[in-house]
Amino acid sequence: MLPTKAYAAYSAGDLLKPFEFSRRTLGENDVAVEILYCGVCHSDIHQARGEWGNSTFPMVPGHEIVGRVLARGARAGRHAIGDLVGIGCFVDSCRSCSSCQEGEEQYCQGHISFTYNGTEQDQRTPTQGGYSSHIVVDERYALKVSPTLNLSAVAPLLCAGITTYSPLRHWKVGKGDRLGILGLGGLGHMGVKFGVAFGAEVTVISTSPKKKADAERLGAHDFLVLNDDEAVSKAAEKFDYIIDTVSAEHDMNRVLNLIRRDGTLIVVGVPPKAPEIHPFSLIPRRRRIAGSMIGGLRETQEMLDYCAEHDIVSDVEVISIADINTAYERMIRGDVRYRFVIDAKTLK
Amino acid sequence: MLPTKAYAAYSAGDLLKPFEFSRRTLGENDVAVEILYCGVCHSDIHQARGEWGNSTFPMVPGHEIVGRVLARGARAGRHAIGDLVGIGCFVDSCRSCSSCQEGEEQYCQGHISFTYNGTEQDQRTPTQGGYSSHIVVDERYALKVSPTLNLSAVAPLLCAGITTYSPLRHWKVGKGDRLGILGLGGLGHMGVKFGVAFGAEVTVISTSPKKKADAERLGAHDFLVLNDDEAVSKAAEKFDYIIDTVSAEHDMNRVLNLIRRDGTLIVVGVPPKAPEIHPFSLIPRRRRIAGSMIGGLRETQEMLDYCAEHDIVSDVEVISIADINTAYERMIRGDVRYRFVIDAKTLK
Numbered sequence: 001m002l003p004t005k006a007y008a009a010y011s012a013g014d015l016l017k018p019f020e021f022s023r024r025t026l027g028e029n030d031v032a033v034e035i036l037y038c039g040v041c042h043s044d045i046h047q048a049r050g051e052w053g054n055s056t057f058p059m060v061p062g063h064e065i066v067g068r069v070l071a072r073g074a075r076a077g078r079h080a081i082g083d084l085v086g087i088g089c090f091v092d093s094c095r096s097c098s099s100c101q102e103g104e105e106q107y108c109q110g111h112i113s114f115t116y117n118g119t120e121q122d123q124r125t126p127t128q129g130g131y132s133s134h135i136v137v138d139e140r141y142a143l144k145v146s147p148t149l150n151l152s153a154v155a156p157l158l159c160a161g162i163t164t165y166s167p168l169r170h171w172k173v174g175k176g177d178r179l180g181i182l183g184l185g186g187l188g189h190m191g192v193k194f195g196v197a198f199g200a201e202v203t204v205i206s207t208s209p210k211k212k213a214d215a216e217r218l219g220a221h222d223f224l225v226l227n228d229d230e231a232v233s234k235a236a237e238k239f240d241y242i243i244d245t246v247s248a249e250h251d252m253n254r255v256l257n258l259i260r261r262d263g264t265l266i267v268v269g270v271p272p273k274a275p276e277i278h279p280f281s282l283i284p285r286r287r288r289i290a291g292s293m294i295g296g297l298r299e300t301q302e303m304l305d306y307c308a309e310h311d312i313v314s315d316v317e318v319i320s321i322a323d324i325n326t327a328y329e330r331m332i333r334g335d336v337r338y339r340f341v342i343d344a345k346t347l348k
Numbered sequence: 349m350l351p352t353k354a355y356a357a358y359s360a361g362d363l364l365k366p367f368e369f370s371r372r373t374l375g376e377n378d379v380a381v382e383i384l385y386c387g388v389c390h391s392d393i394h395q396a397r398g399e400w401g402n403s404t405f406p407m408v409p410g411h412e413i414v415g416r417v418l419a420r421g422a423r424a425g426r427h428a429i430g431d432l433v434g435i436g437c438f439v440d441s442c443r444s445c446s447s448c449q450e451g452e453e454q455y456c457q458g459h460i461s462f463t464y465n466g467t468e469q470d471q472r473t474p475t476q477g478g479y480s481s482h483i484v485v486d487e488r489y490a491l492k493v494s495p496t497l498n499l500s501a502v503a504p505l506l507c508a509g510i511t512t513y514s515p516l517r518h519w520k521v522g523k524g525d526r527l528g529i530l531g532l533g534g535l536g537h538m539g540v541k542f543g544v545a546f547g548a549e550v551t552v553i554s555t556s557p558k559k560k561a562d563a564e565r566l567g568a569h570d571f572l573v574l575n576d577d578e579a580v581s582k583a584a585e586k587f588d589y590i591i592d593t594v595s596a597e598h599d600m601n602r603v604l605n606l607i608r609r610d611g612t613l614i615v616v617g618v619p620p621k622a623p624e625i626h627p628f629s630l631i632p633r634r635r636r637i638a639g640s641m642i643g644g645l646r647e648t649q650e651m652l653d654y655c656a657e658h659d660i661v662s663d664v665e666v667i668s669i670a671d672i673n674t675a676y677e678r679m680i681r682g683d684v685r686y687r688f689v690i691d692a693k694t695l696k
Binding site: 098099104107109170237253261264267268269270271273274275276277278279280281282283284285286287288289290291292293 | 446447452455457518585601609612615616617618619621622623624625626627628629630631632633634635636637638639640641
């Protein structure tokens with residue numbers, strides 16, 4: 001059993017507070033990991049505050065984890081002691097359904113063990129996430145991280161990064177494609193970096209005109225203010241793909257009208273209220289809406305390798321765990337460029 | 349000018365009544381057509397009653413037309429006098445946009461001239477539809493109809509037929525695919541016939557258990573009652589594709605859960621209120637929703653030829669024009685199997 005210092009939400013209304021517990025005994029296929037950094041994802045707030053209605057407490061959030069292997073089980077040979085590893089949104093899955101067999105574990109049709117606010121494969125033992133000093137996981141679910149990158153800025157790749165990388169790869173977005181990235185936050189800024197790296201013509205679509213300079217700095221080729229009626233009307237049917245990263249309520253029909261015939265709106269953000277989609281936004285141009293969720297193990301490793309090769313990381317602000325509640329408030333105000341990352345040393 | 353006897357809606361609240369007018373002078377590329385049959389589509393009701401908010405009156409509905417060429421213009425050589433032709437949902441389009449150039453005129457990004465409740469390419473002259481004795485159209489927009497089929501039962505192919513044929517072809521639905529047809533009406537019954545003909549395993553999904561026998565008679569392999577919780581739960585993630593033909597309000601999230609990972613819900617029906625689509629119905633299985641609208645000229649001709657070759661027509665009840673208002677009431681009650689078709693002789 002691995003003594004672990006963490007921060008947890010004790011109930012839906014509460015601030016996060018210190019929490020000490022023991023991680024599971026090292027199983028024969030497990031690695032014990034000393035956490036170095038953990039990114040702070042908007043879904044941490046939704047779940048810590050009980051906003052998705054499926055929260056169990058105490059809850060240690062965090063699923064953008066970078067750490068170092070401290071120990072490994074008798075049959076664990078994938079990572080050496082001292083290796084850097086990344087752990088994303090899930091720490092296990094059924095391994096037998098068609099999605100698991102095809103390396104799309106994120107869509108596991110059996111039981112997926114989310115990194116926190118989930119349960120292990122026994123479907124009883126709660127999982128606890130990365131706002132903590134240590135974690136123990138099956139070595140298959142720990143990915144290799146290159147030591148050449150800034151590790152604090154690697155952490156958000158495990159959720160914000162793969163959530164935008166995966167659909168861009170799945171739909172083969174690249175040269176010759178006009179890509180819109182709706183919302184310039186934790187997900188959006190990674191979408192811009194990947195879209196540009198893959199050769200697409202990238203437009204940031206945002207309600208904040210003041211994000212234009214940042215969009216350009218990130219490499220975007222164009223900027224569209226979503227509540228500028230004239231600009232929106234000029235951009236009608238312009239995009240082959242738009243990735244919608246916005247988790248606040250917004251008019252999706254307005255966004256759909258920016259998409260060309262046979263183009264696709266890829267939804268990765270989850271607004272609190274289900275959006276109304278008018279059939280007339282889809283039918284007269286044979287438009288599509290698709291969801292996409294993080295990525296599988298193979299694809300997440302591919303992304304981490306791609307990022308190491310192309311020097312891509314997240315833009316981060318490193319914080320002490322003591323600042324987590326303030327960080328949540330700042331995220332809700334959109335006051336972060338573009339990801340808070342907890343320095344896990346501050347937990348000790 | 350071609351004297352034409354018709355039935356029209358004079359205002360949004362009114363019953364349809366006799367209406368006499370003159371069709372346009374025969375242009376050099378036009379054919380003058382004596383109408384034999386015209387199908388009655390649910391969208392006729394929506395528009396005649398002003399339910400889509402874009403109606404102009406007087407309005408002669410009808411866009412499922414089968415007729416015979418009476419005369420042709422000086423440069424019209426595509427059809428001979430006496431030939432059978434079909435006219436569907438549009439009678440002209442801009443011919444220069446990318447959709448028109450690619451033979452997808454139904455998605456014309458310029459001006460499409462819908463067969464009624466639209467305007468000609470001058471964007472002023474109102475178009476009038478097939479509840480009439482005659483029509484004059486550019487010969488390109490009249491399709492060839494085989495004399496081997498029952499002509500009254502061919503008429504609905506021009507809208508109900510192509511609306512289901514086109515998405516099945518576009519998404520290459522066939523052998524090895526599990527196809528759900530949601531709603532067994534004018535569109536749905538054609539979806540079943542085409543799905544079966546293309547080799548898919550077809551399930552009719554309906555809220556009316558009493559439609560089961562009909563579904564089987566039409567060739568469906570299975571039947572699912574949408575409000576049977578147990579059956580729906582057993583069918584979760586079963587379908588590769590579902591074609592949603594329902595134009596009444598319904599819970600699309602319940603339908604989406606029947607679709608497998610990476611499967612597609614194809615929307616061809618237009619409910620009065622925009623459905624709420626929860627992102628969690630899409631994201632955790634990377635599901636897709638797509639719209640689809642009728643078909644282009646080339647594809648509609650391909651469908652008419654396919655139907656002649658495979659002996660596929662609509663199931664119809666032929667009515668006199670005097671019964672049109674009663675027919676509307678019966679359609680709203682779902683009391684038609686599966687399409688009313690006006691015998692245009694009754695207009696004379």
